[in-house]
Amino acid sequence: MDDDIKRVVVKVGTNVLTNKDNRILGPVLRELVRQIAVLYERDVMVVLVSSGSAIAGKEVLGKMSITDKSIRRQVYSAVGQPRMMRHYYSLFHDYGMRCAQVLATKRDFDPGKHRENMINCYEGLLSEGIVPIANEDDAVSITMSMFTDNDELASLVAELIDADRLIILSDTDGLYTGHPDDKDSIKINEVSFNQDVEQYVKASGKKEGEGRGGMASKLRIAKGTAQKDIPTYIANGKRENVIVDILDNKEVGTKFIH
Numbered sequence: 001m002d003d004d005i006k007r008v009v010v011k012v013g014t015n016v017l018t019n020k021d022n023r024i025l026g027p028v029l030r031e032l033v034r035q036i037a038v039l040y041e042r043d044v045m046v047v048l049v050s051s052g053s054a055i056a057g058k059e060v061l062g063k064m065s066i067t068d069k070s071i072r073r074q075v076y077s078a079v080g081q082p083r084m085m086r087h088y089y090s091l092f093h094d095y096g097m098r099c100a101q102v103l104a105t106k107r108d109f110d111p112g113k114h115r116e117n118m119i120n121c122y123e124g125l126l127s128e129g130i131v132p133i134a135n136e137d138d139a140v141s142i143t144m145s146m147f148t149d150n151d152e153l154a155s156l157v158a159e160l161i162d163a164d165r166l167i168i169l170s171d172t173d174g175l176y177t178g179h180p181d182d183k184d185s186i187k188i189n190e191v192s193f194n195q196d197v198e199q200y201v202k203a204s205g206k207k208e209g210e211g212r213g214g215m216a217s218k219l220r221i222a223k224g225t226a227q228k229d230i231p232t233y234i235a236n237g238k239r240e241n242v243i244v245d246i247l248d249n250k251e252v253g254t255k256f257i258h
Contacts, residue, residue, distance in 0.1 A: 001042060001044070001247045001248050001249070002247075002249070004164060005044055005164045005165060005247055006043070006044060006045065006164055007044070007045050007046075007047075007126070007161055007162065007163045007164050007165075008039065008044055008045070008046050008047075008163060008164060008165045008166075008167065008243075008247065009046070009047045009049060009154050009157050009158040009161070009163045009165070009166045009167070010032075010036070010046055010047070010048050010049065010154075010167045010169065010243060011048075011049040011050075011051075011150055011151060011153075011154035011166070011167070011168045011169060012032060012048070012049070012050050012051065012052075012169045012237050013051050013150065013151075013168075013169060013170055013171070013237065014051040014052055014054075014055060015170065015171040016028060016169050016170065016171055016236075016237030016238055017029065017050075017051060017052040017055070017237075018052070018055050022055055022058065023055075023059060024052060024055060024056055024059065024084075024087070026087075028237070028238060029087055029088070029091060030091055031240065032048075032237070032243075033088070033091040033092055033094075033095065034095070035241065035242075035243040035244050036048065036092075036097075036131060036243070037092075037095040037097060038244055039243070039244070039247070040097065040129070040131075044247070045126045045129075046131060047122065047126075047131075047132045047133075047134060047157055047158075047161060047163070048088075048099075048131060048132070048133045048134070049133075049134045049135065049150055049153055049154040049157060050084065050088070050133055050134070050135055050150075051135070051150050052080070052084050053076075053077045053080035053081045053083075053084050053135060054073055054076040054077045054080055055076075055080065056079075056080030056081075056083040056084050057075065057076030057077055057078070057079035057080030057081075057083070058076050058080070059080075059083075060079050060080070060083060061075070061076065061079055064076075081101070081103075081135070084135075085099075085101050085133065088133055092131060097129070097131060098128075098129070098130045098131070099130060099131040099132075099133050100125050100130050100131070100132055100133065101132075101133050101135070102118075102121060102122070102125070102132045102133065102134045102135075103134075103135055103136070103137035104118065104134065104135075104136065104137060104153070105136065105137050105146070105147075106146060106147050106152075106156075109156045109160065115160075118160060119160060119161075122157075122160065122161050123161075126161070134153060134154075134157055135150070135153070136150065136153055148217060149217055151168055151217055151218050151221040152217075152221055154166060154168065154221070155221045155224060155225045155232075158225060158230050158232075159225070159228055159230070163230055164230070164231075165230065165231055165232070165233070165246075165247065166222075166225050166230050166231075166232040166233070167232075167233045167235065167243055167246055167253075168218055168221070168222060168232065168233065168234045168235070169235060169236070169237030169242065169243075170215070170218060170234060170235070170236065170237060171236065171237065171238065172215070172234075172236060173187055173235065173236045173239070173252075173253060174187050174188065174189075174233075174234050174235060174236075174253040174254030175187070175188045175191065175197060175200060175201075175215070175219065175234060175254040176188065176200065177200050178200070187254065188200070188254050189251060189254060189255065190254070190255045190256075190257060191222075191223070191226075191254060191255070191256050191257070192226075192256075192257055192258070193223045193224070193226040193227040193256060193257070193258055194223075194227075197219070198216075198219065201215050201216045201219055218234050219234075222234055222254075222256040223256055225256070226256035226257050226258055227258060229258050231255060231256065231257055231258075232255070232256040233246050233252075233253045233254065233255050233256070234253055234254045234256075235252055235253025235254070236253070239252070
């Protein structure tokens with residue numbers, strides 16, 4: 001691992017954290033926390049941007065009578081947030097580590113007092129060795145205050161804390177020249193921020209699951225973050241040791257560079 005890597009933002013999507021029945025996968029959460037513990041042993045601080053709260057809320061509430069989609073998402077997320085944090089709290093506790101929840105809306109990243117407060121919060125948590133777990137404040141984040149998805153939130157957090165790497169974990173091994181299941185498709189190992197690869201997203205024809213952020217969004221966010229001199233990766237979050245392997249410079253996922 002490069003000695004210059006001190007701060008990493010890891011975003012894990014809904015499609016990584018859930019199975020085909022849209023239930024939270026405990027083993028995936030445990031593997032994620034195990035890798036973060038490994039990084040902390042190497043003095044690398046991690047901010048985890050975690051999806052999954054809405055799915056966790058659905059597990060508790062099941063079907064609701066609320067017909068408004070936005071309100072339904074608010075309720076599912078409000079119920080699911082503490083459930084996700086209970087999972088994370090317990091798993092980090094097993095490694096003698098502490099975690100904290102940091103909720104935000106897009107407005108919190110605008111220049112001014114809110115942004116300063118966000119910086120102070122993250123710096124305070126990281127200085128105490130506490131793992132910040134970031135998510136959109138779905139209970140109040142509607143329309144203009146919403147992020148496009150948690151990929152956008154992860155990019156903004158990476159810029160906010162001056163991260164050395166951003167790792168976006170999805171349910172695919174990276175960016176391919178076609179559909180990942182097509183034997184003729186080739187995984188692209190490295191992409192420059194100004195390289196035209198958008199046509200490969202259309203060629204992949206990959207359907208997205210429960211999460212809001214598809215590959216087109218991930219590509220846009222990855223290129224935009226790389227342009228800010230933060231190397232960014234898209235990789236398979238269900239691959240064992242994926243985060244550690246990326247930071248150990250193994251050929252994993254697709255790397256986006258300036």
